[in-house]
Amino acid sequence: MEKKETRSIRTLKGVGEQRAAKYAKLGIETVEDLLHHYPRSYEDWSVLTPLAEAVSDTVCCIQAEAMSAPAAHYIRKGMTLYQFMAVDGAAKMKVTIFNNRFAADRIRAGHNYLFYGKVTVRGRTREMSSPEIQPAEMGASIRPVYPQTEGLSSRMIETAVRQAFYVWEDGLSDPLPEALRQEYALCHLRYAIRNVHFPKSHETLAVARRRLVFEELLVLQLGMAMLRSRGRNGQAPKLNVDKSKEFFSMLPFAPTDAQRRAVSEAVEDMRTGIPMSRLLQGDVGSGKTAVAAALCHTAAANGWQSALMAPTGILAEQHYQSLRELLEPAGVRVALLTGSTTAAQKRDILEQLKEGTIQLAVGTHALLQESVVFQNLGLVITDEQHRFGVEQRAALASKGQNTHVYVMSATPIPRTLALMIYGDLDISVLDELPPGRKPVATYAIDSKKRMRALGFVKKHLDEGYQAYIVCPLVEEGEGDLKAAQQYARSLEQGPLRDYQIGLVHGRMKPSEKDKVMADFSSGKVQLLVSTTVIEVGVNVPNAVIMVVENAERFGLSQLHQLRGRVGRGNVQSHCILISDAQNEQAKRRMWIMSHLSDGFQIAEEDLKLRGPGDFFGQRQHGLPALKIADMASDMAVLREAQEAAHAILKDDPNLEASQYEGLRREVEGLFAQVGEQGLN
Numbered sequence: 001m002e003k004k005e006t007r008s009i010r011t012l013k014g015v016g017e018q019r020a021a022k023y024a025k026l027g028i029e030t031v032e033d034l035l036h037h038y039p040r041s042y043e044d045w046s047v048l049t050p051l052a053e054a055v056s057d058t059v060c061c062i063q064a065e066a067m068s069a070p071a072a073h074y075i076r077k078g079m080t081l082y083q084f085m086a087v088d089g090a091a092k093m094k095v096t097i098f099n100n101r102f103a104a105d106r107i108r109a110g111h112n113y114l115f116y117g118k119v120t121v122r123g124r125t126r127e128m129s130s131p132e133i134q135p136a137e138m139g140a141s142i143r144p145v146y147p148q149t150e151g152l153s154s155r156m157i158e159t160a161v162r163q164a165f166y167v168w169e170d171g172l173s174d175p176l177p178e179a180l181r182q183e184y185a186l187c188h189l190r191y192a193i194r195n196v197h198f199p200k201s202h203e204t205l206a207v208a209r210r211r212l213v214f215e216e217l218l219v220l221q222l223g224m225a226m227l228r229s230r231g232r233n234g235q236a237p238k239l240n241v242d243k244s245k246e247f248f249s250m251l252p253f254a255p256t257d258a259q260r261r262a263v264s265e266a267v268e269d270m271r272t273g274i275p276m277s278r279l280l281q282g283d284v285g286s287g288k289t290a291v292a293a294a295l296c297h298t299a300a301a302n303g304w305q306s307a308l309m310a311p312t313g314i315l316a317e318q319h320y321q322s323l324r325e326l327l328e329p330a331g332v333r334v335a336l337l338t339g340s341t342t343a344a345q346k347r348d349i350l351e352q353l354k355e356g357t358i359q360l361a362v363g364t365h366a367l368l369q370e371s372v373v374f375q376n377l378g379l380v381i382t383d384e385q386h387r388f389g390v391e392q393r394a395a396l397a398s399k400g401q402n403t404h405v406y407v408m409s410a411t412p413i414p415r416t417l418a419l420m421i422y423g424d425l426d427i428s429v430l431d432e433l434p435p436g437r438k439p440v441a442t443y444a445i446d447s448k449k450r451m452r453a454l455g456f457v458k459k460h461l462d463e464g465y466q467a468y469i470v471c472p473l474v475e476e477g478e479g480d481l482k483a484a485q486q487y488a489r490s491l492e493q494g495p496l497r498d499y500q501i502g503l504v505h506g507r508m509k510p511s512e513k514d515k516v517m518a519d520f521s522s523g524k525v526q527l528l529v530s531t532t533v534i535e536v537g538v539n540v541p542n543a544v545i546m547v548v549e550n551a552e553r554f555g556l557s558q559l560h561q562l563r564g565r566v567g568r569g570n571v572q573s574h575c576i577l578i579s580d581a582q583n584e585q586a587k588r589r590m591w592i593m594s595h596l597s598d599g600f601q602i603a604e605e606d607l608k609l610r611g612p613g614d615f616f617g618q619r620q621h622g623l624p625a626l627k628i629a630d631m632a633s634d635m636a637v638l639r640e641a642q643e644a645a646h647a648i649l650k651d652d653p654n655l656e657a658s659q660y661e662g663l664r665r666e667v668e669g670l671f672a673q674v675g676e677q678g679l680n
C-alpha cells in the first residue's frame with residue numbers, strides 16, 4: 001500500500017536536530033503530525049476585560065498602553081526584573097517580566113498591547129506578573145495551548161503550527177469522502193485543522209472539533225469492527241434445539257425476566273448461522289452465571305462444547321463450582337482447567353475434551369494453551385473485567401470453527417462507554433435483580449467510629465453470618481493506609497480474637513488464595529480480610545457485611561463491585577465505608593455510595609467524576625489514547641460515527657473503494673499504533 005505522504009518536521013524554519021528530537025518525544029515527526037497535534041486547551045484573548053473591572057487572582061486579557069519602556073532591576077545573579085506601568089483609561093497596572101530581556105525589549109512606550117494572565121488587585125494597585133504579551137494589532141483571538149514537553153513550549157509549537165499550516169495546507173487531503181461529510185454536515189479537514197488551532201470564534205472551534213472528533217471515533221469504530229470480523233465471516237454452527245425453558249424449570253429459583261430475555265437474545269443469535277458476538281452487561285449479583293449456564297446447556301443439547309474463560313483462578317474456580325451445580329444435574333459434564341490443575345488431572349481433562357465427553361471447560365488463560373483441543377467447540381464465554389483483549393477471545397474462539405462468542409462484563413459500564421469499548425458487539429442487559437434482594441444499607445464513617453463498626457461486625461458473626469474487610473494495600477507502608485496483613489494480625493490479637501479470620505491478597509500463591517477462599521465459602525473462615533482480589537464476582541451469600549478501609553482510595557465502580565459481594569441473599573446487608581478524607585471528590589463518592597444502589601447509575605457518576613481515561617485505566621481497556629474526542633461529552637458524535645461505520649462497512653467491508661482510501665490508511669495507522677493486542 002502506498003505510504004502515507006510525509007514531510008519531516010525539520011523542513012520547518014527553526015527546527016534543527018535538537019528541536020526535532022523534542023518534537024519526536026511528543027510523537028511528532030512530520031509536518032502532518034504537527035498539524036494533528038491539537039491544542040490541549042485555549043486561552044481566550046477574544047474577550048477583553050477593562051482593567052478597572054479586573055477581579056483579583058483571575059486570568060483575563062487586558063488591553064493597555066505601555067507608559068514607558070521597561071526598567072531593568074538587577075536582583076542577583078541570574079535574576080533581573082523588567083518593570084513598567086501600563087494604562088487602560090483611568091486604571092493603571094504594574095507589569096513585571098522576569099529575566100526575559102527579549103520580551104522586555106519589544107515593549108515600547110506609547111504602544112498598545114494585549115496582556116494575558118492573572119491580575120492581582122490590592123486596594124488601588126494592580127499588578128500582572130509574567131503575563132503573555134502581544135502587540136494589540138495582532139487582534140484579540142482565541143489562542144491555542146498545546147501539550148508541551150521540556151524545552152518545547154506551547155508558544156514555540158504555536159509558531160511552528162502557523163508555519164506548518166502556511167506551507168502544508170494544500171497537502172492536507174481529507175480522508176472523509178465528500179458524501180459522508182455532507183451527510184453528517186462536517187466541515188473539510190483544512191477548515192477543521194485551521195480552526196482547531198486558530199479558531200476565529202467559539203463557534204468555528206465547535207465546528208472544527210466536531211469534525212475531528214467524528215473522524216477519530218469513526219476510524220476507531222471501523223478499526224474495531226474490522227478486527228472483530230476478521231476470520232469470522234464464515235458459517236457458524238446453527239442452533240436447532242432451544243432447551244432453555246427446560247433448563248429454567250430445573251433451577252432452584254425462578255429466573256428473572258431479564259435473565260430470560262438475555263438468554264433468548266443469545267439463542268436467537270445462535271440460530272442465524274452467523275457467529276454471535278454479544279456482550280452481557282449486568283449489575284452485581286444480577287445472576288449472570290445462570291444465563292451462562294442456560295446457554296452452555298442449550299449448546300450441549302445441540303452437540304456443541306462450550307468454554308468459559310475467567311480472568312483469575314478464584315473466579316474460574318467459583319464459576320466451576322456454580323456451573324457444575326447447575327449443569328451436572330442436567331447431564332452436562334464440566335471440567336476446570338487453571339494454572340493449579342495437576343498434570344494428571346490435566347491429561348485426563350484434555351483427553352476428554354478431545355473426545356467430546358466433557359461439554360464445558362471452565363478455566364483461566366490456561367484454556368488458551370495449544371494442548372487444549374476440543375472435539376466440537378461451539379460457544380465461547382468470557383467473563384471479563386476488561387482484561388481480555390479481542391485477540392484472546394479470538395484465540396479461544398479459534399479452537400472451534402466460527403464459534404459463537406459471549407462476553408460477560410462484571411462491572412456495569414455506561415452504555416456509551418460500552419459502545420466505545422466493545423464497538424459493535426450486540427448488548428444484552430440484566431437490569432433486574434433476583435426478587436427479595438434488599439439494597440445494601442451503606443454508611444460512610446470516619447475512623448473514630450471504627451470500633452463501633454467492628455462491634456457491628458462482631459454481632460453479625462455471632463449470629464452466624466460472615467463479613468469482609470477490604471484494605472487497599474498488602475503491607476504497611478504508605479502513611480496510615482490500612483494494610484491487609486497488619487490489619488488481620490491486629491484483629492486476631494485484639495477485638496476479634498475469638499473468630500476465624502482469613503487473609504487473601506494478590507501476592508499469595510494461587511493455591512493459598514484458593515484455599516482461604518474455599519474456607520470462606522464453606523463458612524470455616526468467618527471474617528475475610530483482603531485486598532481487592534475479591535473485588536470481582538466472589539459469591540458467598542452468607543456474607544452480609546462489607547467494611548472498606550481507606551474507602552477514598554477506591555473509585556466508585558470499584559466500591560460498587562466491593563459492595564456487591566454482600567446483599568447476595570435475602571438478609572439485610574450492610575456496607576461500611578471508612579474514610580477520613582476531606583477532599584470534595586472523596587466526599588462526593590461517599591455520598592453517592594450511600595445514596596445510590598443502581599450500578600449503571602453509579603457507573604455514569606464515576607465516568608463524570610473521573611473522566612474516561614481513568615475509568616478503567618487507559619491501559620487496561622486497551623483503547624488507543626484519544627487525541628481529541630472526550631468520551632464523557634462527545635457521545636452524540638460517537639453514535640453518529642458508529643452509524644457511519646456500520647453503513648460504510650456494509651457497503652465495503654475492507655474499505656477497498658478509492659473513496660475510502662484515506663480512511664483505510666488511518667485505520668491501518670491505528671493498528672500500527674496500538675498493536676492488535678491492545679485494540680479491544
Ligand SMILES: Nc1ncnc2c1ncn2[C@@H]1O[C@H](COP(=O)(O)OP(=O)(O)OP(=O)(O)O)[C@@H](O)[C@H]1O
Nearest residue numbers: 253254255256284285286287288289290434537539
Ligand atoms: N433469578 C434468580 N432468583 C434468585 N436467585 C438468583 C437468581 N439468579 C441468580 N441467583 C443467585 O444470585 C446470586 C448471584 O448470582 P451470580 O453469581 O450469577 O451473579 P453475577 O451476576 O455473576 O454477579 P457478580 O458480577 O456480582 O458476581 C447467586 O447466588 C445465584 O444463585
